Amino acid sequence: MNAANSMAAQKMFRRTFVKTAVTAGAGAALAWAEPAADAAASARRSWTDTNTNLFHWPLRRFVQDTTPALVQSLRQHGITEAWAGSLDGLLHKDLGAVNAHLAEECRRYGRHFLVPFGSVNPAAPDWEEELRRCAKVHQMPGIRLHPNYHGYSLDTPAFARLLRQAAELGLLVQLSLVMEDERMMHPRLRVEPVEPAPLPALLKQTPGLRLILLNALRTLRGPALKELLAAGEVFVEFSMLEGVGGLEQLLQQLPAERVLFGSHTPLFYFESAALKLRESALEPQAEQLIRVGNARRVLAQPGPWVRR
DSSP states (O other), X not given: OOHHHHHHHHHXXXXXXXXXXXXXXXXXXXXXXXXXXXXXXXXXXXXXXXXXXXXXXXXXXXXXXXXXHHHHHHHHTTEEEEEEEETHHHHOSOHHHHHHHHHHHHHHHHTTTEEEEEEXXXXXXXXXXXXXXXXXXXXXXXXXXXXXXXXXXXXXHHHHHHHHHXXXXXXXXXXXXXXXXXXXXXTTSXXXXXXXXXXXXXXHTSTTOEEEEXXXXXXXXXXXXXXXXXXXXXXXXXXXXXXXXXXXXXXXXXXXXXXXOXXXXXXXXXXXXXXXXXXXXXXXXXXXXXXXXXXXXXXXXXXSOOOO
């Protein structure tokens, strides 16, 4: 098949898939009818979601904003492991209570399924102790940071210290650049995206740091993104990637080994992220890396996480 015919076939597949999704509904769109005996197909339907959120978004409710409902939905979609942060961590002042609640909720409703990522605010006076508790008490594999909600920029000295200490503790660092589309923001809670410009220098100064960018592809693209990934062990998930064939285009700029699957549920529909993966024409090896391989590799590196 020549290049023109291949491109036409890909476009036809996308149109057919989208039409099926609209006709049958979001749930039916992902109920792919493949033989049960096909082990390879079964493996492709399992993956790790590196960007899920527990508890309540402060400005509106979602169908899956209770932990049992979210776990049930993710399992139905074939997710085998979900990395979960707490939405309470954005605005609650007592992050110790937030993280204790997150750890307990993950044990109660998602043992061996939900992986907790604690909230730490380097602008708070007790952040170093909270970082220690995340690693040593709750035995979390990583932390999730929200600088724009916690009121600090990435060039503050405390943020650099946080990255160093997290690396020393073997913690993954998930950095969220934005949480929602500015068009959806309440006028009294308008939050600007995080400015990532200081990150390349910080990465070069912090050996051992493993950084995962969440919700980044809405504002971070092109040379700035490539520079950032070249500066250290940096990964990006694609929940906010837009455009038909967006994942294919992203992989023309970045190696598949640096891309993770993330849905940003329940703020975003899980089906949206799954469709981005499904409608892109990817090599099987690249698809498997994005679905689960990269997440397993980065989580398997030395750190405090103990599966319970």
